[in-house]
Amino acid sequence: MILEKSFYEGRTESVAKRLLGTYLVHNSPGGTTVGRVVETEAYLFSGDPACHAHKGMTKRNRAMFGPSGTSYIYLIYGMYYCFNVVTAAEGVGEAVLIRALEPVEGIDLMIERRGGRPDLKNLCSGPGKLVMAMGMDARLDGQSLASKRLQLLSREAFAPRFATSKRPKVTTTTRIGINKGAELPLRFYLTGNEFVSRK
DNA sequence: AGCAAGATTAGC
DNA sequence: CTAATCTTGCTA
Structure with missing residues (x-):
């Protein structure tokens, strides 16, 4: 099942933990890829100087102020993209950075997008890497995570072995x-977990 | 207008 | 450890 509004209720730290074990699905023209979320980081509006929204809305962080369940994607170091899930109500400005995924579906496509190295543990073990493997880009910034193109699914929806x-x-x-x-x-x-970016 | 820093990664 | 690469946001 696609995650509903109620999933994002509560403090962003709590939602960041709750997001572990959910499934990110990207339906791109090239094919579908699915990854299980295994590592997250919370970015808070208040008391957190590392948060992009800390000093208010800008052109870049606009999506962070959208409703919960919105995707926030930005360019980092001029060459990689980072994918975040907006976790607070509209206008607040908090999000959770997805830092690593366990490859689940479309693994051949992920390997191809990551330069052909068939190393599963290295495929989505970093915020820039997973965006690359999933075939996501800036066009998905501000989009809903309950859309045809991009979805966040509950733990139970996928892989019964974890249910x-x-x-x-x-x-x-x-x-x-x-x-x-x-x-x-x-x-x-x-x-x-073996697929995190760093222990 | 100019400039430094940045929620990273791959390669030497 | 460092280069790659470019947008944002701050200072002048």
């Missing part, structure tokens, strides 16, 4: 690659 497991065990750490707000414990990943 029986209760709440997955989650490890909390500080976020990666930031200078401001680096001490905040806002990075979450499935404990022991």
Whole structure:
């Protein structure tokens, strides 16, 4: 099932944890790819200087102020894109960065898009890598995650083998690659998962 | 108008 | 460890 509005209710930190184990689906003209979310980071409007929305709305972060369940995609270092899920109500400005996926479907296509290296653990183990493997780009910025093109599905919807497991065990750490707000414990990943960007 | 920094990655 | 590469946002 596509995630409903109620899924995004609560603090963004909580939603960031809740997003672990959900499935991201991208239906592109080239084919469909699916990845299981295994690593996330929360970015808060208040008290978090690393958050793009921290100083208010700009041309780049406009999508962050959209309703929960909106995609926020931006260009980083002039050459990679990062994909976020807006997790707060419209006008608030908070999001969760998806940092790693476990490849589930369309793996051949992912390998092709990532330069042909058939290394599953290296396919989506980073925010830039997973956007590349999934075939996403800036055109998806601001789009709903309940659309034909792009969807976020519940844990139960995909792979029954995970449906029986209760709440997955989650490890909390500080976020990666930031200078401001680096001490905040806002990075979450499935404990022991092999597909995270970094342990 | 000019410039430094950035939620990264691949390659040496 | 560093280059690649470019947009944003701040300073002048």
